Amino acid sequence: MNGGLHVTVDGPPDAPVLLLGSSLGTTGAMWQPQVAALTERYRVVRYDHLGHGGSAVPAGPYTIDLLGRKVLRLLDALGVARVHYAGLSLGGMVGMWLAAHAGERIDRLALLCTSASLGPAEGWRARAATVRAGRLDSIADAIVERWFTPAFAARNPDTVAAYRNMLVGTPAAGYAGCCEAIAAMDLRPDLAAVRAPTLVIGAADDPATPPEQAAAIAERIPSARLVVLDGAAHLANVEQPEAVARLLAEHLDPEGVVPR
């Protein structure tokens, strides 16, 4: 494995690499709605966070620093010096860390439905304890309710069920370890060091990382642009797949052809 992280790779071997980081309780499969559009121009590498999907599951707690260093080891193992990076929620937290602490490895950055500081810490530690006690299933419905708007969930029960299955399939130690990483996280002081041109996407109906959090990130990153999408909750890339694909394509290659 690549430094302990499982990856799925799609797209032309000689194209620029776009690394995609997923949210807490999902895998790289979370990004499936964007893969067809993005592989028109990029070698798309989706990784599973430590403790998620096919990646290694050490006992926690983890830190954002640890998750970020794992990604740097992954890039070394893949022999890739520099990538574009897009991450949603936990994936965005790792993206902020990478851009601040290893800016030479990150070309352009996109941060979706994420936060630089997501308290209260006690809430995350309580969630970790619930999951370590084997009760992720008991809180799964409440978590998934934050991922999709009620209207989308009513129209797309199979999609909601598939993402819920992804959540409850997450190893307990991995999910809890990442909750503890979020509990201890404060990336706000790091953001002024981000040099990568950055697109920050919030979603108007996201109760998990509300759009105010996206605005707070965009204010602190010197070259950031903020977009807030209507009609989406936390997993905005699932609910607004074309809009997210278009925004990413425009941001990653402002001079290029925008996929349909």
Ligand SMILES: O=C(O)CCC(=O)CC(=O)O
């Ligand atoms: O989605 C993430 O990566 C972190 C935020 C979160 O877990 C949202 C939720 O509470 O469902």
